[in-house]
Amino acid sequence: MEEINKFGVYKKRFGKKYVYFTKSIYPGFRGFDERIEKFDGSEFREVRPERSKFVAAIAKGxxxxxxxxxxxxxxxxxxxxxxxxxxxxxIGPDGFLFCLDFAPRVVKDLVFVCEKRKNMVPFLENACHPETYEDMIPKVDAVFQDIAQREQVKIFVENCNMFLKQGGFGLLALKARSVDVTKKPKDIFKQVRAVLEKEMVIVDYRELDPFEKDHAFFVVKKK
Ligand SMILES: C[S@@+](CC[C@H](N)C(=O)[O-])C[C@H]1O[C@@H](n2cnc3c(N)ncnc32)[C@H](O)[C@@H]1O
Incomplete structure (x- = not known):
């Protein structure tokens, strides 16, 4: 079991393939039928890069x-x-995750996960309207966004401007087809880069294939 770049995400080779894990801070938690590996006295949960754009981006370097x-x-x-x-x-027991989604159907499941993991709290809110949750969420070290919306870049910039601390990181998982299905994903990636660069500094960028087709991942910092 080898940690990748001190990111708290680990990889282990099984045959020709790497499998990815996090070290569970709640041993015994099985939220998603994930594989569990015991290593060095700790419990590790398998996280699949085909299901997690965060881990796909890490797997892509x-x-x-x-x-x-x-x-x-x-x-x-x-x-x-x-x-x-x-x-x-x-992020561990000293970190905190403000988890927001606007679909009641999925937030119902999210509530059960948050009940078992004390460093997470659910919010049923629309990310297009950050002013509606501004009073409930403090300034944060990172804003992570994974929503398939046409206006996903605008939503990301607005939330970063409102909630990101100076020196904090913004992480955007971008689905090109949701921005414009008629354009080539590579052209959308370029267009988004230009928009982000007006307001922020891009510190890392990965395309997520083969884990996620037509997706890119941007890491930005406030200027
Ligand atoms: C691809 S899924 C996210 C998967 C999740 N990030 C993961 O890796 O487990 C996209 C989610 O974004 C939510 N979403 C889309 N537009 C939104 C908005 N304007 N505000 C809040 N949530 C939104 C959808 O309801 C959906 O649950």
Whole structure:
């Protein structure tokens, strides 16, 4: 079991393939039927890069995440809590994850995950309207966004401007087809880069294939 770049995400080779894990801060937690490996007295949970764009970006060689032990993170598009549950392992008991999604159907599941993992809290809110949750969420070390919306870049920039501390990291998992299905994903990636560069400094960038087709991952810092 080998940690990748001190990111709190580990990899282990099984035959020709790497399998990815986080070290569980709640041993015994099985939220998603994940494989468990015991190593060095700890419990490790398998996280699949085909299901988590955060881990796909790390598997593709990301050099900076800003998601570290003790970090406070605003997670936009938390869905059922799959990736948030692994990010909760990475930030550890001193970190905190504000998990937001606007779909009641998925937030119902998210609530159960948050009940078992004390460093996560769910919010049923629309990320297009950060002013509606501004009073409930403090400034954070990182804003992570994974929502398939046409306006996903605008939503990301607005939330970073409102919630990111100076020196904090913004992480955007971008789905090109949601921005414009008629354009080539590579052209959308270029266009998004230009928009982000007006307001922020891009510190890392990965395309997520073969884990996620037509997706890119940007890591930014406030100027
Ligand atoms: C691809 S899923 C997220 C998967 C999750 N990040 C993971 O890795 O486990 C996208 C989620 O974004 C949510 N979403 C889309 N638009 C949103 C918005 N404007 N505000 C809040 N959530 C939104 C959807 O309800 C959906 O649950």
């Amino acid at each position: 990301l050099m900076q995440t800003g998601i570290k032990p003790g970090a406070k993170v605003l997670y936009l598009g938390a869905s059922h809590g799959y990736t948030p549950s692994f990010m909760s392992d990475v």
